[in-house]
Amino acid sequence: MQIYLFYKKALLSGQIGSPYKLPSIRQLAQHLNISRNPIEAAYAQLIAEGYIEGKLKSGYYALELELVQPFYTDEPDKTSRLENQETASSQDNQSLIQFSYDHTAIEYFPLAKWKTCTMKTLQLHSYNLLDYGDRKGEIQLRVLIAEYVRQNRGVICDPEQVIVTAGTQQAASLLGLLLRQEHSTIGVEQAMHPGVLQVLNHHLNPIPFSIELDGIHVDELYQHPTVRAVYVTPSHQFPYGMTMSAGKRLKLLQWAKQANGVVIEDDYDSDFLYEGRPVPALQGLDPNGCVVYLGTFSKALAPALRLSYMILPISLMTRFERELPYYDQPVSRLTQKTMELFMEQGNLDKHVRKMRKVYRHKREVLLNAIASCMGDHVELSGTTSGLHIIVQVRSDRTSEELVNLAAQGGVQVHSIMDYTVGNLSAHKQSFHRGRAQLLLGFGGLSIDQITEGVSRLAQAWRL
């Protein structure tokens, strides 16, 4: 961080400028007697922000500052976010701390192993990998995915039921296309991920259903006989965070069987469980082929890879083969083969085990900080798994007011209201009525950011 700030200041103040050549990463690491990682990160950030450039086989050079950033300036892109994160971790009290649900601890990404697998892939397969591939995804990767979800989530499927997708949204889009012939509506939980909702809505009319303390209100489903497909997040409801109970799971599958319906199970962050015993996926409990299972490597590994998957029951796979004969696989074969090698070597299992510890620790820090700074003024839920929790604040303020106060105090949080589907008032009545509930994602924050963030929140909310 200091390296980044040092060069940024020197460049902005004109102390150094084009064509100044920066020391190589290796030189600087030796000079400062530190590892190369922080220097690499600092240089990468300076490149991303347009201060310096890396020239192949030559080194890093300062850029003319008048010439750079023609397109960065008015765009709220990720650069600024990364910068915020880094600055915050350096204890700069002015910077924003974001409790975002979709940030992950990318600094733990097994980059060296990924590099090795990438190189090995390019070496082993070379030209054979360059043409159009299997439209469902590379067969060997699908074999490995089927095995991974069997071992970790109790999902039972043949690799031929697996389709590799470029993210969950793309899976949802494909599902919308497959379902829309027989379904005009899709039941959804009363609060859900806005991106998935948007995509489902392209093909189907989403009907929100209440959520109880143990998951979606199945009795309500029986009251809407026209709804025969439903999208749920049983492992860690998004955003509320509860795990669907075993009884509710059986009840939902019972409904699906009777309605001849389809249950879409989005298992988006099931890799990270902190309390209790793992609850196997719905898919594995279902003997009737009613469940579609959605999984992603965005949380377990990195969002930037755009690698997710969908496991279809035979009936829907038959429909896929028949109705989408020209569907093109959107994930690069090189990426798929790299992932294949990465999994074959056991790296995914190892990484997930490691990240479970990392996130368990972050969660403990978060829960402890909340307990000591906020005490009885808040009530927590959704804490047993995943990368976010829900804080319910005992206060007369609305969630909007709390979000604004937090922002003034240098913290970004989201109200659960932001994820509500359809009619707000119906929602308010049905669940946790009247009290402001806020979503706190902790996956991408450092330990210091978590404690500082909670302390700022307590101050901002005067708890």
Next chain:
Amino acid sequence: MQIYLFYKKALLSGQIGSPYKLPSIRQLAQHLNISRNPIEAAYAQLIAEGYIEGKLKSGYYALELELVQPFYTDEPDKTSRLENQETASSQDNQSLIQFSYDHTAIEYFPLAKWKTCTMKTLQLHSYNLLDYGDRKGEIQLRVLIAEYVRQNRGVICDPEQVIVTAGTQQAASLLGLLLRQEHSTIGVEQAMHPGVLQVLNHHLNPIPFSIELDGIHVDELYQHPTVRAVYVTPSHQFPYGMTMSAGKRLKLLQWAKQANGVVIEDDYDSDFLYEGRPVPALQGLDPNGCVVYLGTFSKALAPALRLSYMILPISLMTRFERELPYYDQPVSRLTQKTMELFMEQGNLDKHVRKMRKVYRHKREVLLNAIASCMGDHVELSGTTSGLHIIVQVRSDRTSEELVNLAAQGGVQVHSIMDYTVGNLSAHKQSFHRGRAQLLLGFGGLSIDQITEGVSRLAQAWRL
């Protein structure tokens, strides 16, 4: 090829078996005094077919044959196709020769440079590249794409109008979503790419329009005032192959202006022009912001990368920002950054120049072979650019009969009828009536395969 067959036979006959260790690529190259490329290709093919496996830092080993291929057997995947190609190139007269329009000369892919750029990317950017990126694609890549199409195709746009997509189908899907608010129909050419048609059809009702010798019949568009969006392939109509004339281009833009309409210009293989002067893209001729430009790196580089792009007029980009706020970019950031570096170093321009020569040569061989084997019995069209031509056979046989005769003679060709939209009889009347027309793609075939394929066709058709 001989290496591949040698080991395959030895493995199948039981001469060698698990745990036999194969010689390393380097050893074998030295031993046989040949380059490493053919050995790498042979080993990769043996791995793909499940005969051997590569173990990291150890070498290549024969696999237990009882245990392998549980999923390969009944699946018509790409492995068999590659095998066909390889076998054919080794002059095995029994193997099928496929004149496919979507095969490219992947053996010319600049693999070494791509490897270097991949490694450099992983090294330069490391952790900064692992989170969600810009949803339109990496800004620097979009800057380079905008510059590439400006220089090569006369497209005029700001990088902010560019969206990176995972293939043309994904672009078409996004376009369908953007257009369907204001359009219920989309005009298409009477014959077109079936994959793009399928995707457009998810959101819009495609209405086919006749094609004249210089492109789509614009007067017909005026006769259908409800159609205000049209999809065309002006550089090299797919499948007919004609280039839209300058006059027709202006007429089409005039229509778009009057109708307040949208023209989607799919410039799928415009990099390869063999005769005449390059005709700039429609997009650059249009002062009114009516044209959407679609481009892809599948033909110029490799389909497996899944890298394409779409350039929207400002009005549609505003709609994108407003109506698809949660849209996730589907292309891996690592792939995007690698492409960025690849382009920055001038590799794309260099590669396209090289491939233009390669394809020009293949095309000449094809045209000469047809001239000498088929003479006056055929008439050619669509030969001035792209990776396929159209052969019109002077014969009483239907195109179905010709396709079947070709198949019996060991050649796969497609009838242009396979790409017809909607009513067949209307189509027959409107263009090249009565005569069988076949599409011959040559991009993925070797010189030997092309001459052998044409000679087989002449024999099969008794020309």
